[in-house]
Amino acid sequence: MKLALASSSASVESARKQPAIQVSNLSIVFDTNRGQTIAVDRVSFDVAPGEFVCIVGPSGCGKSTVLNTIAGLEVPFEGDILVEGSRVYSPRPDVGMVFQQPHLFPWKSVRRNIAHGPRMLGKSRTEANAIADDLIAMVGLKRFADAYPNTLSGGMQQRVAIARALANQPRVLLMDEPFGALDAQTRAVMQDNLLELRDRIKATIVFVTHDIDEAIVLADRVLIMSAGPGRILREVAVKLPRPRSSSIMVEPIYLSLKKDCLDVIRAEGLRAFNQSDAS
Amino acid sequence: MxxxxxxxxxxxxxxxxxxxxxxxxxxxxxxxxxxxxxxxLFIGLWELVSRSGTVNMVLFPPPTVVAAAVLEWIRSGQFLGDLLASLFRVTTGFIVGGALGILLGILTGQFPIISSLLSPLFHILRPIPPIAFVPIVILWFGLSETGKLFLVVWGVFFTVWLSTHIGVQKVDRGLIRAALMLGTPRRQMLQEIVLLGALPYIVVGLRTAVSISFYTLVAAELAGAFAGIVYRIEIAQQNLQTGQVMGGLATLGLISFIADRLFAALAERTVWWR
Structure with a gap:
């Protein structure tokens, strides 16, 4: 009896230490018309449960590809991806995703869009609608519950997309430049909304962006990637106090963090430039 | 706000x-x-020109004569029979051809292996004008209704098939990825996403097919029939009843116009998010 107790508490301990996402030695190869290209080259990183990680890098560095592979939408060439300890083969409901475009179903109202996931997982219409209504309130769209996507602004559509991804209560939320297509004001508001939301949902979040400011405001940790082939250059821990808002962007501690990141990016940019010059 | x-x-x-x-x-x-x-204005001008004596009134009767001919046609009881016969051919052919077109369009759009099997054949058959099939249809089916339906179905099918096929292939990949991430099972993807995503294309194909079904109706009835608007036009022509010929043409124009308007209204309701 005693033994059993001890072992069960040990397994609880190990479960707590187990990362939410483990990416090990991930390489992704694309077939192009000029042969094969290595898009992502031996990338490894862990994300702790509840952690908010941002991946930044220039366009074409493979950051979205890494995210799609964690989502199960793309297949790794080599390496392993474990989510909550089990290997990812295909999309799964405990991993949610928000894309750069909202990709809302145009023939469904806001409520039916958000209820889609729970419906597909076998919940009744009443249950699914209740879940949707809670999330609609959470993203502040109560007045638009019965509206159709084409009547909403870009920011509102992306809020619906986030609520829809949360409806299946994913353990992991993947976000692929979700605010990239929004104007600067909307983007700042959305970042603050996401920070608020994050305190309530307790999901592990991996967020891809090319905006270094966005990454530092949001993340616990920033992974900086280089292009051609995609590699992780540096990890920067963001030890800024929470709760945060985008107003932190003028604080000295923020600016020194940003300088660290920019130095890495600039050095890499110069290296890439000189390399292309030499060849 | x-x-x-x-x-x-x-x-x-x-x-x-x-x-x-x-x-x-x-x-x-x-x-x-x-x-x-x-x-x-147009009808008034027509009346004046016809009655001015510069044209042969027998060959170019004024609207009042045409109207009288149509009234006579209605009073004789033949009009209703002709109208129903033509409408039956058009609607039945449209529904059968449309349903087959949608079904096969989904199959070829969704499954590359079925597309490889059927698309080459369909692309060769599609450009042949349906009217060119009249001789062989008469050999196969004689003057029966089956032959007439065959022609209308043939005309409607290829248009609807092609637009459905393209629609299914053009369904936004982003929507499919989003649906996959939300746990949509592959077998439910068709009804939840693919069909609705392709619907705008399917509706455009069906609307084009409305006018095609009237073209093929003309071919079918000219090939030999016992009732029908176009059949009556041909009979009237042989009797030099130009008024009824023109009345028949006007009727044909009117019903295909109404069919198109009705379909446009229906389409707007079906694809309301556009």
């Missing part, structure tokens, strides 16, 4: 109640007036 009425009020106040520039309102009224006069 400002609601509609108070916004309108404010605009009215700021523009002294004119709202729009006055000349644009006048122009709009003029356009409506000209539009309302279009048909009466």
């Amino acid at each position: 400002q609601d509609g009425t108070s916004a309108r009020l404010e605009i009215a106040l700021r523009t002294d109640g004119r709202g729009r520039r006055p000349d644009s309102a006048r122009l709009r009224r003029l356009n409506i007036l000209v539009g309302a006069l279009s048909l009466p």
Whole structure:
């Protein structure tokens, strides 16, 4: 009896230490018309449960590809991806995703869009609608519950997309430049909304962006990637106090963090430039 | 947020109640007036030209004679039979051809192996004008209804098949990825995403097929029939009843116009998110 107790508490301990996402030695190869290209080259990183990680890098560095592979939408060439300890083969409901475009179903109202996931997982219409209504309130769209996507602004559509991804209560939320297509004001508001939301949902979040400011405001940790082939250059821990808002962007501690990141990016940019010059 | 009425009020106040520039309102009224006069003007002119003596009234009867011929046609009881016979051919052919087109379009659009099997064949058969099949259809089916339906189905099928096939292939990949991430099972993807995503294309194909079904109806009835609007036009032509010929043409124009309008209204409801 005693033994059993001890072992069960040990397994609880190990479960707590187990990362939410483990990416090990991930390489992704694309077939192009000029042969094969290595898009992502031996990338490894862990994300702790509840952690908010941002991946930044220039366009074409493979950051979205890494995210799609964690989502199960793309297949790794080599390496392993474990989510909550089990290997990812295909999309799964405990991993949610928000894309750069909202990709809302145009023939469904806001409520039916958000209820889609729970419906597909076998919940009744009443249950699914209740879940949707809670999330609609959470993203502040109560007045638009019965509206159709084409009547909403870009920011509102992306809020619906986030609520829809949360409806299946994913353990992991993947976000692929979700605010990239929004104007600067909307983007700042959305970042603050996401920070608020994050305190309530307790999901592990991996967020891809090319905006270094966005990454530092949001993340616990920033992974900086280089292009051609995609590699992780540096990890920067963001030890800024929470709760945060985008107003932190003028604080000295923020600016020194940003300088660290920019130095890495600039050095890499110069290296890439000189390399292309030499060849 | 400002609601509609108070916004309108404010605009009215700021523009002294004119709202729009006055000349644009006048122009709009003029356009409506000209539009309302279009048909009466045309018919009046036709009447004058026919009765002026410069043309042969037997070959080019005035609208009043045409109207009298149509009235006579209706009173004889033949009109209803002709109308029903033509409408039956068009609707049945449209429904059968449309249903087959949608079904096969989904299959070839969704499964590359079925597309590889059927698409080459369909692409060779599709450009042949349905009218060219009249001789062989007469050999196969004689003057039966089956032959006429075959022609209409043939004409409708390829248009609907192609637009459905393209629609299914053009369904936004982003929607499919989003649906996959939300746990949509592969077998439910068709009804939840693919069909609705392809619907705008399917509806356009069906609408084009409405007019095609009338073209093929003409071929089918000219090939030999015992009732029908086009059949009656042909009979009237042989008897030099030019009034009834023109009345038949007008009827054909009117019913295909109504069919198209009805379909457009239906399409707007079906694809309301567009």
